[in-house]
Amino acid sequence: MSTDTQVLLDHNRAWAARMERERPGFFTGLMAQQKPRYMWIGCSDSRVPANEITGLEPGEIFVHRNVGNVVVHSDLNALSTIQFAVEHLKVKHVMVVGHYGCAGVRAALQGLRIGLSDNWLRHISDLKLRHRKRIDYLPSEQQEDTLCEINVIEQVGNVALSTVMQDAWDRGQKVAVHGWVYGLRDGLLKDLQVSMDGPDTVVDIFRAAIKRYPHAQHHADDRVLDTAFDPLA
Numbered sequence: 001m002s003t004d005t006q007v008l009l010d011h012n013r014a015w016a017a018r019m020e021r022e023r024p025g026f027f028t029g030l031m032a033q034q035k036p037r038y039m040w041i042g043c044s045d046s047r048v049p050a051n052e053i054t055g056l057e058p059g060e061i062f063v064h065r066n067v068g069n070v071v072v073h074s075d076l077n078a079l080s081t082i083q084f085a086v087e088h089l090k091v092k093h094v095m096v097v098g099h100y101g102c103a104g105v106r107a108a109l110q111g112l113r114i115g116l117s118d119n120w121l122r123h124i125s126d127l128k129l130r131h132r133k134r135i136d137y138l139p140s141e142q143q144e145d146t147l148c149e150i151n152v153i154e155q156v157g158n159v160a161l162s163t164v165m166q167d168a169w170d171r172g173q174k175v176a177v178h179g180w181v182y183g184l185r186d187g188l189l190k191d192l193q194v195s196m197d198g199p200d201t202v203v204d205i206f207r208a209a210i211k212r213y214p215h216a217q218h219h220a221d222d223r224v225l226d227t228a229f230d231p232l233a
């Protein structure tokens with residue numbers, strides 16, 4: 001076996017032994033049942049690990065990650081994970097967490113060709129087009145940070161409008177969706193103030209969040225296209 005992977009197995013044995021020594025019964029306690037209060041929908045980027053960033057232990061956060069932290073209405077993987085978290089684990093909070101310096105967002109912004117994932121990142125490219133009035137006129141480094149944030153806000157909207165969340169709220173279940181973005185340069189999470197805890201709040205909170213990003217005036221002639229791309233406009 002390669003030493004690259006053997007070192008991980010060695011670390012694992014040492015970690016498991018230390019946990020059991022310091023907190024006897026830790027693993028058998030988790031075996032019975034997981035009861036996380038939180039679900040994390042984040043980017044696959046290796047620099048953004050959910051548990052470490054939030055100080056949570058095994059059993060405390062249910063995680064779904066993909067390139068660019070995208071939630072697509074037809075993605076059975078993401079939807080099944082959200083459904084399990086909300087309906088069976090009864091999480092109280094679902095956080096969509098993007099991060100600055102996201103290679104997926106950068107590729108979508110710059111139209112870079114990566115390969116198969118171009119098709120996945122097309123969802124973020126569509127957001128760049130939909131919100132071009134708020135993005136195109138910015139300096140390039142601000143464009144990337146802004147698209148990272150707007151992508152999170154849009155994905156929060158997608159989670160909130162999913163049948164899973166709508167059904168949960170219809171049942172009266174207490175569960176909220178939040179949007180955060182993580183800074184690689186300082187390790188800090190920023191709350192994008194787009195938390196939604198019921199079906200009546202979705203449109204107003206989404207609109208208010210997007211309107212925090214000023215847009216250039218010279219795109220006023222794009223009104224028809226905007227309406228076509230933005231049912232919440």
Ligand code: ZN
Pocket residue numbers: 043044045067068069099101102103104105
């Ligand atoms: Zn990323």
